Structures are given as structure tokens and as C-alpha cells.
Amino acid sequence: MILVTGGAGYIGSHTCVELINAGHDVLILDNFSNSNPAVLDRIETITGKRPSLEQGDVRNRELLDRILHQYPITAAIHFAGFKAVGESCEFPMRYYNNNLYSTIVLTEALQAAGIKKLVFSSSATVYGDPEVVPLIEDMPKCPENPYGRSKWLTEQMLMDLPEADRLANAKGSTDKEWSVALLRYFNPVGAHPSGLIGEDPKGILNNLMPFITQVAVGRREKLSIFGNDYDTPDGTGVRDYIHVVDLAKGHVRAVEQQLAAKLSGVCPINLGSGQGISVLEMVNAFIHENGIDIAYQFTARRPGDVASYYADPGLASELLGWKTELTVNDMVRDSWNWQRKNPDGYR
Secondary structure, eight states, X not given: OEEEETTTXXXXXXXXXXXXXXXXXXXXXXXXXXSOTHHHHHHHHHHSSOOEEEXXXXXXXXXXXXXXXXXXXXXXXXXXXXXXXXXXXXXXXXXXXXXXXXXXXXXXXHHHTTOOEEEEEEEGGGGOSOSSSXXXXXXXXXXXXXXXXXXXXXXXXXXXXXXXXXHHHHTTOOOOOOEEEXXXXXXXXXXXXXXXXXXXXXXXXXXXXXXXXXXHTTSSSOEEEEOSOSSXXXXXXXXXXXXXXXXXXXXXXXXXXXXXXXXXXXXXXXXXXXXXXXXXXXXXXXXXXXXXXXXXXXXXXXXXXXXXXXXXXXXXXXXXXXXXXOOHHHHHHHHHHHHHHOTTXXX
């Protein structure tokens, strides 16, 4: 059984679907701070199997200890965390507390239970504003906002685990060694092709596609594009957009490689398409594919945003046997299919 923290969220729910489809039992741990319990019904409808659920906060060590004792957990995928760049600049301590501390508590609980396989939801923001693209895993890290720094600090913490294993083994320990996959992914978009699960953010929107789809469905008058004066071909930010189903399959491949003992130590791995697409290109793709006009306006840049980044996904292909399969047209079509079927999200 795979423990999925934040498993009711956008990426977590799609990963749960792919895990179940691949034959794994799933236990979701979620406090529903940025998700909805209705997701479990949707997952069951898609897969024919309902994931187990524990409601609570991953920072609750007592809860984690009970879960890891009660269920036959073999590995964990850790999604639970805050993820808005702009918000992290306003409330940095909130991000460090939630993102870094939750991983400390989870890792300690897993180790105490003898479960030393962890897939960590990291982010390409750890690279900061790169001098060159595409981004390779061993490039310098200089995150430019508290969200990115919370991910990078967590990565650094997890990178200390192999040395701890080495020292323990030198003292005669027979404990299993850690296998940690640090999955640095880029800009997830899209939804499950059924339209049953998708991105349903609470509060202020921070990602591009929900802005576009909410304009398309009439919930918003126009799209705000943050900055049109970047050093990019059309002045808008360039990102590596990846379909959330492809991303979910990357997590499945990572945990399966761990379970098969084919991934050891701590491995940072980019999950991206390897192709940069600008905000305007994504807007135009949505308009062309779905036949819906999207009104937009340019506004000031957001704090912490960078001009351009996209992945070199070669290591993911080598270590996980994974690469993206779905196109930009799939992304915009599935996003609209989700939003038009669920104009108010899960509510």
C-alpha cells in the first residue's frame, strides 16, 4: 500500500488514479485545506476502487505513527504542502512551517516504522532564475522566493539521509537504506480525460490554466497575464507545461522503481516535457483547440516569477523509463472538459 499525503489535491488525486490503475492499494492522508472530499467519489468512479482515507495533518506525528502501524504501507509519496509563489512571499514562515516541517515529521515517522522509500514532490523553482535552459539536475540552485526555498531546503535535508545510512551501517546496523526520489516538476496543467477530476484551487488563483478556464466558463471577466516585458520571444513568461496525467505517471514510475530496488539513495529528477511554451502561446492554443475566445489584459509581474525555464528530462527517461506523451492540445482540451463539466469545481 502506498501512502499519499495530499492525495486529494490536484496532482495527488491524478496520481492516486494512476497508482490504482497500476494495481497498487492507496491510502490518502489529507486535511482538505486545499482539496475536497468529493475527490474520493470521483477516483472510485474512474478506477472502480475507492482509496482508503485518513483525514488529518501530516505534521501530526501521533497520527502518522498510528497510520504506519495500522496499514501495510511500503512507500510514501509526499504531496502535502503549500505551492503559491506570490503567497509565499507574503507569508514565508507559513511556507517553511508547512512544507519543510511536514517533511521532517513524515521522514522521522517513516524511519521509525522501517519504511525508507519516499517520493517527494519538489519543484523546478529550486533552480531560481537560470542563466541557461534547459535545466539539468546538477545545475546551481538559487530559488528566488520562499516557496522555492522551502523545497530546496527540504531537498538538502533529504540529501543527508544516505550519509546517515552509511554511518549506521559502519556501526553494524542492518536497517534498510533510504531511497528518495526528489521529483522536480514544472507547470502541471490539464485534467483527467473523463472530466471527473481536475484543478480546483481555493482562494486566490496562482496558476495559469484555472484563470483561462474560469474566463471561458464565465466565472471571470478576463485573464490577467502577469508581465509582458520579459526577455522572451513574446514578452510573456515561458514555462515547461506538463499534462497532469503524464506527471502522475512519473510518480508511479518512481515509486515502482523504488519498490523494485532499482532506485537507491537520493535522486533529484526533472519531470518536464523539455519544451518551453509562453503564456500567450498557451492562451492561443486554448482558443484554437476549444473555439472559445479568451479576453486578457497585461498586468505587473508577480513577485518571485522568472522569465523562462524548462527541463532537460533525460534523467527521468534513463532512471524511470518515463517521458511525456500528451500534447499541449491535450492539455487545453482536457482542462476545458473538466471546467465545463464542473463550472464551480467540486462545489
